[in-house]
Amino acid sequence: MPPKSGDSAELNYDMNYNLFLLKTSMQNLKSAQDKHSVNRWVHKLLASNKSIAEMKLRNDFMYHLVTSVQEGELRAPFNQYPPSAPLSNLTYLLTGNAPSAGKDGNKGGGSWECDLSSEDTDKPMLYRQSPDGGAFLAAQPVPKCGAFCYLAVVSKPPAKDDKPKL
Structure with a gap:
């Protein structure tokens, strides 16, 4: 369109x-x-x-x-x-942090890491814990007046020893 x-x-x-x-x-x-x-x-x-x-x-x-x-x-x-x-x-340039590589070299790594190294403490917590380093949020419109709300729903697969409850 x-x-x-x-x-x-x-x-x-x-x-x-x-x-x-x-x-x-x-x-x-x-x-x-x-x-x-x-x-x-x-x-x-x-x-x-x-x-x-x-x-x-x-x-x-x-x-x-x-x-x-x-x-x-x-x-x-x-x-x-x-x-x-x-x-x-x-978009990561607007947030001030480069795209991060995971432990195996993949961006994001699929995990929610909470690394509080000294260089990261200046960044908002939401950016530090985001798999993309806040790139998604940086691309979103921010209101000039009012509030900004961000909601994320994340699921993780059940552990192998977990049995479904009936």
Whole structure:
């Protein structure tokens, strides 16, 4: 189903507004390297318009880029050139943590680990215990006003010695 023109028009309007804000605040950056990095991010974000979901994610990245430039100092991930991966694979960059590999090298590992190493204590508990490191949550819309609720239902298979109750 193609995106509704109204949805994409609103998302494009927001993107263009953020582009205007970005252009007017570029003088806050002192380093030519930072300005070049911003330009590369803008080109990557402008090319991310294949679906409504991608456009929403693009706008989330753009918002964080604009706030970083307005403050005059680029924060991660914008202080580096954008990765070549599609934007949908980069949601972890908004949460500030890389995709984690499980004990056997697989992402997520399928277990709910509670590793409280010193580098992880800055992250919210929900992100630390999430198998994807919070990537799913980072891609979800967060209300400007009100509450955000997240509910997860997880089941585990019964142990071999457990007998079903009749």
